[in-house]
Amino acid sequence: MDTAFNRILLKLSGEVLAGANGHGIDFETVDRVCSAVKDCCELGTEIAIVVGGGNFWRGRSSGNMDRTRADHMGMLATTMNSLALADSLEQMGVDVRVQTAITMQQVAEPYIRNRAVRHLEKKRVVIFGCGTGNPFFSTDTAAALRAAEINADVIFKATNVDGVYDKDPNKFADAKKYDKLTHTEVLKNNLAVMDSTAASLCRDNKIDILVFNLNDPHNIVKAIKGEQIGTLVRED
Numbered sequence: 001m002d003t004a005f006n007r008i009l010l011k012l013s014g015e016v017l018a019g020a021n022g023h024g025i026d027f028e029t030v031d032r033v034c035s036a037v038k039d040c041c042e043l044g045t046e047i048a049i050v051v052g053g054g055n056f057w058r059g060r061s062s063g064n065m066d067r068t069r070a071d072h073m074g075m076l077a078t079t080m081n082s083l084a085l086a087d088s089l090e091q092m093g094v095d096v097r098v099q100t101a102i103t104m105q106q107v108a109e110p111y112i113r114n115r116a117v118r119h120l121e122k123k124r125v126v127i128f129g130c131g132t133g134n135p136f137f138s139t140d141t142a143a144a145l146r147a148a149e150i151n152a153d154v155i156f157k158a159t160n161v162d163g164v165y166d167k168d169p170n171k172f173a174d175a176k177k178y179d180k181l182t183h184t185e186v187l188k189n190n191l192a193v194m195d196s197t198a199a200s201l202c203r204d205n206k207i208d209i210l211v212f213n214l215n216d217p218h219n220i221v222k223a224i225k226g227e228q229i230g231t232l233v234r235e236d
Helices: 014-021 027-040 068-089 113-121 140-148 183-188 196-204 219-223
Strands: 008-012 048-049 096-100 123-129 154-159 207-211 232-235
Touching: 008 014, 008 140, 014 027, 014 068, 027 048, 027 219, 048 068, 048 113, 048 140, 068 096, 068 123, 096 113, 096 196, 096 232, 113 123, 113 140, 140 154, 140 196, 154 219, 183 196, 207 219
Parallel strands: 008 048, 008 154, 048 123, 096 123, 154 207
Antiparallel strands: 207 232
C-alpha cells in the first residue's frame, strides 16, 4: 500500500509513556504505541523515534541544581524510555536499534549518522536517546536536528491534544484549532508546537511538522497513510 511518507521522525514525550499514572512507564501504553509503530513498519515506512524523559525527570523543575547536571539527568531518563520502547518493539518482532548521543556502549550504540541511516534503509526502527547530548537543548530540538540529519520527510509530534490551537483548549472553550500553519506563524505567535530553537531549525531546513493526538496511537498509522488529522506546519 502506498503511504504519504517514506521516512518519518516520531517525537514522543516522556509523559505519554507514563499513561494515566503520570509518572514512570506504563507498559500497556508503551505496547499500544509500539503496536502502531509496527503497523507503520509493515506499510514500508522507515521510522526513527526521539523520546523525552519528562515521566522521570524534568530538569527545569530541579530547583537550585546546576542546569547542566540536571539536563544530564534528563538525558539518562530518555535512555530508560528508549530501552523500554526497544524492548516492546523487539517482543513484537520489530528489528530496532537504540543510539544515544552520550556514549554508553554497554546498553546502546553511539549515535552515528551514517549508521542510523543504514539501519533505516534496512527497515530497522532507530530510537535516538539522550537528546542532542548537550545541556540547554530540548528533546524537541533533538527531534528537529535528527530529522534534518537523516533527511526525514516529516516530524510527527505526538501530543495529548488533537492539533495546534490559538490558546489552551483545556482552559478555553473558544480555542481555535488550526489545520495548517507556517513555521513563521508558530514563532511569531508563540504557539505551543515546539520550543523556538526547534521551530527555527525546522523552518530553516524546511522540515514539516504534523501535530496530532496520541491518545489513540492508531493516529500514527492514519498520518502515515496521509489521512487528514491534527495540524500540519509547513512553510509556504
